[in-house]
Amino acid sequence: MTTTTKLHPKTIEIVKSTVPVLETHGEQITKRFYELMFSNHPELLNIFNHANQKQGRQQRALAAAVYAAARYIDQLDAILPVVRQIGHKHRSLGIKPEQYPIVGKHLLLAIKDVLGDAATDEVITAWAEAYEAIASVFIQVEKELYDEAAAKHGGWRDFRRFVIAKKVKESDVITSFYLKPEDGKAISDYLPGQYVSVKLSIPGETYTHIRQYSLSDAPGKGYYRISVKREAATADKPAGIVSNYLHDHVQEGDVLELSAPAGEFTLDLSKTTPVVFISGGVGITPLLSMAHTLAIQQPNRPATFIHAAINSRVHAFDEELRMLAERPSFSYHICYESPSDEDRRHPHFGKEGRIDLAWMQSVIPTKDADFHFCGPVPFMKTVYRALQQWGVPEEHIHYEFFGPAGDLTKD
Numbered sequence: 438m439t440t441t442t443k444l445h446p447k448t449i450e451i452v453k454s455t456v457p458v459l460e461t462h463g464e465q466i467t468k469r470f471y472e473l474m475f476s477n478h479p480e481l482l483n484i485f486n487h488a489n490q491k492q493g494r495q496q497r498a499l500a501a502a503v504y505a506a507a508r509y510i511d512q513l514d515a516i517l518p519v520v521r522q523i524g525h526k527h528r529s530l531g532i533k534p535e536q537y538p539i540v541g542k543h544l545l546l547a548i549k550d551v552l553g554d555a556a557t558d559e560v561i562t563a564w565a566e567a568y569e570a571i572a573s574v575f576i577q578v579e580k581e582l583y584d585e586a587a588a589k590h591g592g593w594r595d596f597r598r599f600v601i602a603k604k605v606k607e608s609d610v611i612t613s614f615y616l617k618p619e620d621g622k623a624i625s626d627y628l629p630g631q632y633v634s635v636k637l638s639i640p641g642e643t644y645t646h647i648r649q650y651s652l653s654d655a656p657g658k659g660y661y662r663i664s665v666k667r668e669a670a671t672a673d674k675p676a677g678i679v680s681n682y683l684h685d686h687v688q689e690g691d692v693l694e695l696s697a698p699a700g701e702f703t704l705d706l707s708k709t710t711p712v713v714f715i716s717g718g719v720g721i722t723p724l725l726s727m728a729h730t731l732a733i734q735q736p737n738r739p740a741t742f743i744h745a746a747i748n749s750r751v752h753a754f755d756e757e758l759r760m761l762a763e764r765p766s767f768s769y770h771i772c773y774e775s776p777s778d779e780d781r782r783h784p785h786f787g788k789e790g791r792i793d794l795a796w797m798q799s800v801i802p803t804k805d806a807d808f809h810f811c812g813p814v815p816f817m818k819t820v821y822r823a824l825q826q827w828g829v830p831e832e833h834i835h836y837e838f839f840g841p842a843g844d845l846t847k848d
């Protein structure tokens with residue numbers, strides 16, 4: 438699609454000149470925005486992730502999107518790739534066009550609240566027009582994504598009921614759920630690396646909870662598999678709501694509501710370049726799907742799979758990867774941060790401690806490869822910086838955040 442902005446030059450000038458103000462107050466504005474919006478529209482708590490709100494992660498993601506849009510308000514085509522990525526998440530969550538004016542109204546109220554006198558009528562009017570222009574780009578992109586998801590063979594538009602056909606423990610902390618549609622009809626194929634959103638009504642919880650889970654097996658098998666890590670409580674963090682509920686209370690035969698596969702972190706199967714997968718902890722899931730798909734569709738394409746885990750107790754899918762590594766074109770390397778006594782008695786890991794560039798260079802045959810990685814944010818920062826240091830070009834670096842997208846270049 439292409440976008441044309443019919444905004445008045447004066448409006449564009451005002452919006453662009455407020456970018457530095459937004460940069461200074463961005464998080465404050467979005468924080469206030471959420472407070473106002475949730476108090477007037479508590480029903481939206483059914484779709485927003487409460488933990489992301491509490492930790493400010495979503496505030497930062499939204500602020501960054503708003504700055505980007507403001508900076509490119511006279512050439513919104515330039516932000517289409519970003520809009521598409523966010524659009525995938527929105528489509529997967531079931532965000533609707535009629536919800537955009539609600540967000541717009543509360544964003545303007547928050548700008549007024551935070552900027553006070555600096556938010557003149559002229560500034561507010563300019564922002565109202567700009568928001569409408571930005572929102573219409575999102576709505577258009579998302580319409581295309583909804584239509585695409587529904588038009589696929591076995592596809593659907595919103596949420597669909599899936600029965601848990603099998604629940605399998607993969608490690609002390611990760612459990613897989615094999616899901617089949619309750620209606621018994623076909624399910625759409627997906628690109629390896631894509632995720633689904635799971636919507637849950639948990640007894641005792643006021644609102645529904647929606648979370649994303651990457652599909653961890655290859656497509657085309659008649660089921661979807663998700664593999665969920667239990668986010669246990671620690672001294673300073675409460676237990677994760679959905680992951681613990683799935684582990685403890687959701688059993689074979691139960692039903693989960695899923696939206697159709699989404700996301701742009703995928704393996705490009707039209708390429709023949711060597712491919713490298715680097716996963717940390719449960720970040721293995723999208724990469725495992727890619728590795729399985731590679732085995733089926735491009736068995737001779739050279740691939741290196743590196744997995745980092747604390748130790749073998751929490752190391753999932755070791756057997757699946759060992760089987761994939763029976764092909765000469767596929768090598769598999771393990772890094773344990775803190776090997777157990779048992780691991781030391783039967784060493785099967787290539788590196789102890791944290792992953793670093795020197796070790797990566799010792800096991801990855803070439804830097805002329807496409808690199809895909811996923812894991813906890815500090816792990817992703819380490820990998821990203823190591824690849825940059827090695828001189829891997831940006832267009833060969835692909836990654837996914839298991840939360841709102843962040844910036845890997847910042848501490």
Ligand SMILES: Cc1cc2nc3c(=O)[nH]c(=O)nc-3n(C[C@H](O)[C@H](O)[C@H](O)COP(=O)(O)OP(=O)(O)OC[C@H]3O[C@@H](n4cnc5c(N)ncnc54)[C@H](O)[C@@H]3O)c2cc1C
Nearest residue numbers: 488648649650651665666674675677678679680722839840
């Ligand atoms: C694209 C994508 C793909 C994903 N794929 C997978 C996957 O394949 N497997 C998987 O296991 N996960 C995956 N995730 C993560 C998943 O969506 C959930 O975020 C995860 O399961 C945690 O959800 P939860 O409800 O258990 O925890 P939440 O209740 O959402 O809490 C999340 C974290 O925040 C902490 N927290 C909550 N409240 C506070 C507070 N007040 N202060 C401080 N900390 C707090 C919790 O302790 C927990 O560690 C993916 C995410 C995305 C975006």
Ligand code: HEM
Nearest residue numbers: 484485486489495498499502526532536537540572841842
């Ligand atoms: C132009 C307007 C909007 C912008 C710029 C915007 C921007 C964003 C961004 C950047 C993310 C994070 C994506 C990621 O990296 O995962 C996000 C997620 C999200 N957005 Fe929007 N959004 C807009 C409108 C809306 C609307 C109208 C709704 C619904 C009321 C909505 C609901 C959500 C939800 C629920 C998430 C996931 C956040 C979470 O649960 O943590 N957004 N949005």
